[in-house]
Amino acid sequence: MKKFIIFLTTILTSTVLLAQIRISGSVKDTKGRIIAGASVVVKDSYDGGISDSVGYFSFKTFEKGNQVVVAKSTGYKTVETQITISSEAIVTNFNLKEEVTELKAVTVTAGSFEAGDRKKASTVLSTLDILTTAGGNADIVAAVKTLPGAQQVGEQEGLFVRGGTAYETKQFIDGTVVNNPFNASVPDIASRGRFSPFLFKGTVFSTGGYSALYGQALSSALILESIDLPDQSQATASLSAVVVGAGLQELAKNKKSSWGINYNYTNLAAYFALVKQKPDYFHIPEFHTTDANFRIKTKAGMIKFYTSYGASNIGLRRPDIDSLILKDAFSIKNHNFYNNISWKENLGNGWKVNTGFSFSTNRDELYQQIQNPSNTPTTTSYSWIDSKNFTTNSRQDLTQIRTVFDKRLSGISVVHFGGEYWYGYTNTNYNNTNYILKDNFAALFSEADLYITNDLAAKVGARFENSSIINKSNIAPRISLAYKTSPGAQMSLVYGEFYQKPENNYLYSNPTALGYIKATHYLINYIKTNALQTFRAEAFYKKYHNLIITPPNNIYYNYGDGYAQGLEIFWRDKKTFKGLDYWLSYSFLDTKRQFNNYPSQLQTTFAATHTASLVVKKFITKINTGFNFTYSYATGRPYYDFIANGNKYDIKDQGKTKDYNNLGFSLNYLTKLGKSYAVIVASVTNVLNSDQIYGYNYNYSGTYKEAIRPPAPQFYFIGLFLSWGVDKRQDAINNNL
Structure with a gap:
């Protein structure tokens, strides 16, 4: 068995x-x-x-x-x-076949520097980076100027990018354009931006070829995304010889909503008493700024409201360039009111909506007077001197509404489409003569982010715009490609057409005789990045069309043209030297254009051929102190003296300024004062006391020129910043290790 x-x-x-x-x-x-x-x-x-x-x-x-x-x-x-x-x-x-995922997929990088939590591989400047960039004094644009593509222009506010004027760069907050992003300024002295870097969680600095979702910026777009709910409630206070301020941010117990309010008062009287200024200020610069916010979390999204009000008063005298005894007195009072509300929501089934509304009004009251040695108004027998007397009252309003829908396609591919409407109203009274401009501007746009594989992606879009004031329309196609060449490395190609309305001062006489100015962008870039290092190189070519020409007879037309081409390099390194964070940027720019009163294609007065910046940051934990250095360099910029000759201008004098050099330093000491967390900040610009010349002003006959310099060779700042409820000191330590 x-x-x-x-x-x-x-x-x-x-x-x-x-x-x-x-x-x-x-x-x-x-x-x-x-x-x-x-x-x-x-x-x-x-x-x-x-x-x-x-x-x-x-x-x-x-x-x-x-x-x-x-x-x-x-x-x-x-x-x-x-x-x-x-x-x-x-x-x-x-x-x-490889699954296309957000973590592994290539993204288009040509033409933009991004900062924020969503795309850490592309992060360039965080809020902390902006606050600790030496010489920037916590100004967003000042920090952005250390990146390639931006020019070191100190005599007027704005962001000058790749041969473009400041007007050709626009700032956007949560999708809507900001009409007056800088504080009111006086001639030959730049002003700082209105908005604090603490407001924003994400920043895109587009040096060219930006998304079809945005428009009316011929050269560049600075796209800012405001923060959502704060981590917890907090109170803040600041004290210095320049500014005092306080703020409160309250987070609801259920962490689904928050509100906040801030106020700052700036008065430079005490500072000017210690640091002498070249102009004679008869009204010391004075600023009141306040803002408030409310945020609420919805079922699958967020509603955010932000409002701000600013008032300023500045008055100064300078010697009149056409006289040995007379003076030019200039005064400006400014009131700015800005409001923005946005709503983002996930609608389900792959649909999202992002809509926003903004309203801003800006009022300027300014005058210029010829004054005698006793500082009283006077007249002369010379028309070219007396014509400098003027008064201007100006109001600029801008109302916008914008909606963008997103629909997810297969994988992570998405199509975006929507539209926006702007109503612009400008009322300017110049020497008792009124000029009014009204514009109804509408745009439709669509753009698809197509991810073919994790190594290959495309962004294809177009934008249609119509402006009632010039009675013209345009269609702007934009195409971008990105290919991953190796782990952590990729190349991008971009082509796009960009349009912009002429500036208001050209539209007062006969706006329908003018059309859009236009630029065509071609970009190619290579970027290699990891958690601690970023290398980026980009070449570009930009062709200008239909620029505004302003001949002596003041009959303007769109016959101007030009180009800008160059190479830019960026390197950021947190790895090589222990505890040291630095970045280095370099820009080569070859640009010429015929516009305004230029008789032919010339290198513009705001464009330097070579520009470079080195930013170094070192935080020493044993003493809780961060040391920051910024060195910026630019070759001399051209200057011209034009003289009318019939129906055109000739060049009577020209040259180049001396090279620009600026070494900035700041330190941040972290401590506690009672129950508050404290940061003591000290900074100085132009440590080496370099002679900085931005250009020249000419007298009426062209026989004499005067250098345009900063009001003082250096700027010093010492301030104390307190917070209750949130210890920002540890963030500073963690982000600098």
């Missing part, structure tokens, strides 16, 4: 083994690269195996007939194949 059982068992075992069929093969990706650890199973069964280090798999199955074999691996799309199992071993090979 025992022998019979052994024999029967042997027969049954042999039968079972003969009934099993072996399935084997390999698993690779679409480029023929081995995929180890892939799971290969017969669908709806327990039979399967795992690919080994060379991508080979092998297993046996009892299944018979028509079956489905499934191969899957993390990061790849699942593949199924039909097989027929009979009595023969089966060999089947799999080629898995």
Whole structure:
């Protein structure tokens, strides 16, 4: 009996083994690269195996007939194949297509520097970077000027990018354009931006080729995204010889809403008493700024409201360039009111909506007077001197509404489409003559982010615009491509057309005689990045069309043109030197344009051929102190003296300024004062006391020129910043290690 059982068992075992069929093969990706650890199973069964280090798999199955074999691996799309199992071993090979994911997919990087949590690989400047950039004094644009593409222009506010004027760069907050992003200024002295870097969580500095979702910026867009809910409630206070302020941010107990308010008062009287200024200020610069916010979390989104009000008063005298005894007195009073509300919501089924509304009004009251040595108004027998007397009262209103819909396509590809409407109203009274401009501006846009693979992506879009004041329309196509060349490295190509209305001062006489000014952008860039280092190189060519020409007869027309081309390099490194963070940027710019009163294509007065910046930051934890240095350099910029000759201008004098050099330093000491967390900040610009000349002003006859310099060679700042509820000191330490 025992022998019979052994024999029967042997027969049954042999039968079972003969009934099993072996399935084997390999698993690779679409480029023929081995995929180890892939799971290969017969669908709806327990039979399967795992690919080994060379991508080979092998297993046996009892299944018979028509079956489905499934191969899957993390990061790849699942593949199924039909097989027929009979009595023969089966060999089947799999080629898995890589799954396109947000973490692995390539992104278009040409033409933009991004900062924020969403795209850490592209992060360039965080809020802390802006606050600790030496010489920037916590001004967003001052920090952005250390990036390639931006020019070191100190005699007027604005961001000058790749041969473009300040007017050709626009700032956007949560999608809507900001009409007056800088404080009121006086001639030959730049003003700082109105908005604190603490307001924003994300920043995109576009040096060219920006998204079709934005428009009316010929050269560049600075796109800012405000923060959502704060982490917790806090109170803040600041004290210095220049500014005092306080703020409160309150987070609801359920952490679904928050509100906040801030106020700052700036008066430079005490500072000017210590640091002498070249102009004679008869009204010391004085600023009142206040802002408030409210944020609420919705079912699947966020509503954010922000409002700000600013008032300023500045008055100064300078010697009149056409006289040995007379003076030019200039005064400006400014009131600015800005409001922005936005709503983002996930609508489900791959749909999202982002809509916003903003309203701003800006009022300037300014005058210029010729005054005698006793500082009283006077007149002369010379018309070219008396014509300098003027008064201007100006109001600029801008109302906007904008809506963008997002629809997710297959994978992570998304199509964006929407529209916006602007109503602009300007009322200017110049020497008791009124000039009114009204414009109804509308735009439609659509753009698709297409991810073909994790290594290849495209952004294709177009924008349609119509302006009632010039009675013109345009269509602007924009195309971008990005290809991942290796892990952490990629290349991008961008082409786009960009339009912008002429500035208001050209539109007062006959606006319909003018059309859009236009620029065509071509960009190529290479970027290689990891968690601690970023290398970026970009070449560009920009062609200008239909620029405004202003001949002596004051009949303006769109006959101007020009170009800008160059190469830019950026390197940021937090790895090589322990505890040291630095970045280096360099820009080469070749640009010429014929516009305004230029008689031919000339290098513009705001464009330097070579520009470079080195920013170095070192935080020493033992003493809780950060030391920051910024060195900026630019070759001399051209200057011209034009003289009318019939219906055109000739160049009477020209040259180049001396090279620009500026070494800035700041330190941040973190401590506690009672129950408050404290940061003591000290900074100075132009440490080496370099003679900085931005250009020249000419007298009426052109026989004398005067250098345009800063009001004082250096600017000093010492301030104390307190917070209750949030310890920002640890953030400063963590972000600088």
